Amino acid sequence: MSAQPELPEDVRAMLAADAREIAPPPGAREQVLDRVFTSVGVAAAVTATAGGASAASAGGAISASVKWTLAALALLTAAGATVVVRQRSTARSSAVGRPLTDRLTQPPQRVSAPIERAPIAVHDPTPAREPTSASLPAPATDRAASIARRAERPAIEPEDALEQEQRLLARGQRALAEGRADAVLDAVRAHSQQFARGALAEERDALEVRALLLARRMDEARAKAERFRRRFPDSVFLSAIEGSLREP
């Protein structure tokens, strides 16, 4: 089995504890079943749930109210209104009572709420384009740039090479956990030499930033982080890196 950064025992124990099945709220099972049968247009089985007859009639009533809700939403949407879909107040009274179909049928609407952080950009290899004009680069140039970016990651990598990459980075990860910045950077350097464009290049570069921070080489860490952000603008490691840079 390939080497991977191991989770500490206490984290493993927490994960195992969290995996214990938790009982749903009382009544959730029957209520969800009623809603399912309503959604699929099937009468609830009389013998399947406790109080089956009432469940069946409740399913019919719910179906009618859902239809009126859909009709109302359709009218409001046509009128250009922005409908707040999430109904927290009703959800709080019952974990299972919120109508579902309003959320499913609501056409996508962008709520103009301010965003505290810059949104994670969808990774698009082609650069953003201004309105077309004769002075813009020809599409072939954009395609070439796109191909060059995609070439940074190989499409296919043998599994044994991936295992080797993981082993190198796991060595660096262990050294990081032990506070040995030089050993981390050795592992990063070895990975760069052997797998410059490897499948785990992103993980390697993130590890390097953390090693530089550990070594208190702050200017280098910031520069490396900036290059990382440009190269991997939608990386899942970005928030952790930025958080580490902000820490005293």
Added chain:
Amino acid sequence: MQAPLTADANLDPATERAAPARGALASDDERRARFTALYHEHFDYVWNVVRRLGVPPQHIADVTHDVFVTVFNKLDEYDPSRPPRPWLFAVAFRVTRNQQRLAQNRNERLTAGEEPLDSIDPQPSAEDGVGAAQERAMLRDALDTLDLERRAVLLLHDVDEKPASEIAALCAIPVKTVYSRLYSARSLLMAAVARVRARRGER
């Protein structure tokens, strides 16, 4: 090893409202009976899968409903001779992912920080205490920093001890992607736990 699970591209229950296909199931009664039995046997399991995938408590019922609507509509594709839970997990994973994408498209923040008044967590036992509750909260905060794909791989591998080949089938990804996501999930989780502990003054 089981054959790879069906990786249906469209599992949005909003579009799966057509009359059930009459494949292996002879009648609506048979479909309803088989579904109902499956539902009652595995409802708690599906509920907990949805919970562990990071769906906020106030949305678990909705997503669980979506999962079982899809199960109902796809019942013809399930082979009753095989264990149902891998199939159910795969459905739950895809439905949860689709719902997250819908929420993101609407710029809707499905924050997991608010608990409903009737929390699904049981009352702490005599053995549990404030410490255990704090640990669960801390772990939840740390896990919430992971995206769904990495969270699923981490839970399936490190907690449920599924082999990489089975995880690949459940999540419809190559085996090497399982390892890649596992690596990054562990790294991110450890970093998140460290940050949360630092914020709480633990060392």
